Amino acid sequence: MKGKLDSIKIINRLNESLPVNSFKSIILIFLITFTISLISSNAFAVQMTAVLSPQQDQAQPVFTANRFITLQYDQASELAKKFMKVDESLKFKANSSTPGMAALISDINQDIIKEKQSPIFIENATIDYTATLRGGSDRLAMSYKVEFKPSISGFTLPNNNSGAASLVDLDWRGFSTSRPLQLQVPNVGNISINYPSSLLEIKFPEIAQQLKSSEIFKDPLFNFEDIGTPMDRWHFLFDPTGSQASTAGSGYQELGGAKVVSIFSLGESSFREGVMEAKESNAKAVIDGTDVNIHSSHPPPSGQIQIGGFASVSKSGNSEIAYVSENAPEGTATATGGFPIQVLGTLGGMMAAVSVFVLWKARK
Template sequence: MSRAVILTVLLASLIVVGTSSPAWAAQLDARINPNNDSSPFKMSYLKTVFLEYSNGGELFDALRDKEWVVSGTADSSDPGVVQLIKKLNQGIKADGSQARISDMTVTYNFHLNARNINTSIDYRVILEGTLTDYVITKDSQRTLVDLGWRGLSADGEIIVDGIDINLPLNILREKEPTAFAIIDTPEAEDVLKKPLINADFILAQPLTNWHFLFDPTGINVDAGTFGLDKEISGFVVSSWTMGESSLREGRQVERVFEAEINADQKYVVRSVQSSDQGNLYTIGFGALDVLDGVEIVGVTPKPPEGYATTSTGDFPIMIVYGMAGIAAIAGIAFFFVSSRSLKNEKVGQQGIDPSRLVGYQTSASSGGYQTNRGEAQLKDDTSYQKTRSVYENTAPQETVTPPPTDANREEAACGCAASAEMGSECDCAMQGSCLCDATCQCTADLCKEQAHSMS
């Protein structure tokens, strides 16, 4: 039973992880053309709220098998969109920026999905609009562009198509009144009343901490993203991005707000948002500055003379070249030292002088032929006695003296006599038979027995 419970919990956890949608908080994407009076921008706001009931209870019963989606699109003809544009412009002005939003379209999507141990509600609102009045000054040398407008945030209710798109609390109260009544506590309200349309962190992160890149080769491919044609070929494009964990931006983590509710069971309300992300692009080379407390960028058609940078910001290209030069010098030094080491090595014959060696023949005749094999030995053994192997067997070897043969022996009567000339007198015994008669004088036992039997 315990094993079944553990497997059930693991399976439920995998289902929750596999079906949960990621929450990416606020995402900014804007492409500024300083030569135009207006430029497009896009801002996305995402948040996920979890209602957790691991022990079941009335909240589980109220949300059992529930799933619904509320979505829609509205433009500036909707009073709610006009209200949102007004609130955003008020926030931009409060931040010290002179830029304004002139037009905007709102797309929203809210998705509730109930599961066995929790219910998730994904909130998504996307703003796509037109930004104006971002050029501060412009002359033949450079253009000052206002970037202090990027913290697009709005508080309170924003009613679009009769639906509050800003406070997660209200749509849950409207669509699921029974479930909301169970968790309607000050702690849960504090989590659910945090506005969805909030990009304060994007503004709070200084642009000097953003990741900077510029493309000096022209933007043929990217021309369409600015609404321009190929005539802008050859212009520089600068970009600033944020949202990664780094030494510049610090460690980026999820923003989680949580509250526990004690009703018939213990419930948890959790709001999850990932770190904000931002992408700013401008035509021309951008140099950051601050004007009256507002971050701005000075844009020129081309980078200053002699300026070079990498993706990490103001990192001089000469340092990169210097490091490459040091590596080249180290390589040359390595080959130089190696060459001198080779020259210092001994060249020619090493070991024993060949003039001190003498050859000895080691082969002997066998039958009707003789092999040509031999070995080299020292003429004198002075050095050999000093360096000979300690494992060499120094025991005296026994000298085998062949038995004398009878010159008057009848070779035809003794089969061993034929091999006597080759130093193998007992060849007949080695073959396991004897060809000897009574006149044979061979000392082999086999021959003696044969000779005795014939006498």
């Protein structure tokens, strides 16, 4: 609650020192900058975005997983000759008509219920899958990006008091699964989209077999546990009217009659939220008699949850629930209905930092 009050106090101080028109213009500029940063980095970070309406109880969140893996070897080795000119990629889209999708959805539903005890239900989903192999004189670079867009329902919890706030389950956001998640892809065949060895198994099965025991290749892509970071480490933004977010095109939607918008954002590093760090791991292997150093990395997690209404998060044990009302409690609204400038500047910088991380990895 302290973080929320701090945000509101910042707005009030800005309102006292700036004319209303100037304030709105500055807020609009920062929101547009934030939106551009979000779009530019959305393709690279371990990412989750969702817009939730307690009244509609249906949503289409987006989960994006990325992984970068490098195999480094001696330039004079036979492995270097094998991979020198490798330039392979695999891209495909999957939906309800793709063989294996129904089983994939069922598997994830089971894991969410078992691991998160969340009542949400995935009814349908689409997947955008991209994998690349790029060879060089001393290394083979692999990258994977999987965008998972489920259609979910059931996040609004039963509430016998019709006049009270809506209750929204948030535990599902940090799901993970170690299942293979196999799909039948035209011109490719059966492929597991959950492990970072899929393209290697298709193009160089004998190499993939020798790497099977490496923990790096056992680490699933569908691991969004970092998005399950406690909500008190997410930054809270509150727009009492939704007008500024809507004008800036930040993705805010007026849902279920609620004109108020609450936005929770993960990824900012600060004294209060802590430091969000990139995950990196190293391993060694021997492939065809050649010593290989393996390096795996992906950027720090970032996420955004927009909730139609004024949301306050409460924790009970390991579960987190948002209490959502259509309007803000009396005394919390501001004259301008804007976001705190300091917060938006920090978030914009955070998202830009993710892009820099990915560019650095690509050039390394």
